[in-house]
Amino acid sequence: EITGLDDKDTVFRTVPSDDYQGRALARTLKEKGYDKVAVAYINNDYGTGLANAFKAEFEAQGGEIAGFAAHEDGKASYRSNLAELSSGGADTLVIFDYGDGTGLTILRQALENGFFEKFVGGDGMKSDAPINELGAENLATFVASSPVGEKSDSLDIFNDAYKAAGGDPDAIFVTTSYDAAFLLALAVEKAGGDKAGVSAALREISNGEGEAILPGEWEKAKKLIAAGTAIDYKGAAGDHNFDAAGDVPGTYALFEVGADGFEVMVEMK
Structure with a gap:
């Protein structure tokens, strides 16, 4: 929905669309031998968008969707939903929800x-809450997709600086x-502080042309901008x-639960 907004070029995002995530997750699961799954998704834009993209791609890859149902947020029990979803014979449940909310209850x-x-799980399920509440030992068959930084000098610089500041660089949406x-x-x-020029400037500073600016190089960037030199973040x-x-x-990557939390299992394409 965000992609198609009539936003007059004022809406940008650094996270790829859920359509891409859903389709990449479907392809990755098929490659790893998941042939028949059931899908439970929260009844909002996030859940619906991911679920529909996943379903379309999974079926296009020859997979079988044995159950596909939306659920509402905040119910005390989803056992009837789960019983119906499992009646199709799938041994795998795909959950597009939030790991610190309804998704945790369903899991x-x-x-x-x-x-x-x-x-x-989708990226919303890659939360510490399921591990803290259910225990890593009970999540040996749980995997979740999440955006990751591409391997680069920039990522290494950021990871080192973020760890030094006491942060977890693998946490969702950090990069x-x-x-x-x-x-x-x-x-x-x-x-130059003119909001009318920000959209054009966003494209100019990240279009692949100009002197490279890495994470943390704010002072360097300011000097180059002041000098009229093109930069590329x-x-x-x-x-x-x-x-x-x-x-x-x-x-995106697929994560599994290890002794120290979520660990990258495979990069998704």
Whole structure:
């Protein structure tokens, strides 16, 4: 929905669209041998968008969707929903919801009642809450997709600095949030504080042309902008070359639960 907004070129994002995530997740699961799944998704734009993209791609890849149903937020029990979803014979449940909300309730009740053997989540499910509440030992068959930074010098620089500041660089949206803030600051500087010029400036500072600016190089960027020199921000999450809709390609990975939390299992394409 965001991609198609009539926003007069004022909406940009550093995270790839959920359509891309859903389709990449479907392809990755098929490659890893998941042939028949059921899908539970929260009844909002996030859940619906991810679920429909996933379903279309999974079926296009020859996979079978044995159950596909929306659910409402905040119910005490989803056992009847889970029973219906499991009636199709799938051993895997794909959950497009939030790991610190309804998604946690669904995952817990599915485990407690043995409705499914394996579980897959979208980025909303990659939360510490399921690990803290259910225990890593009970999530050996749980995997979740999430955006990750492309391997680069920029990512290494960011990771080292963020760890030194006491942060977890693998936490969801850390690199993309940092890049969004840095890009906007650079664009405001490039536009000389004129909000009418920020959209054009965002494209100019990240179009692949100019002197490279890495995470943290604010003073360097200010001097180059003041001198009229073209710059190209190389983000922690990748090169944010915005398309006509303000979208970026980005990179996702599939995570599994290890002894120390979520660990990258495979990069999704």
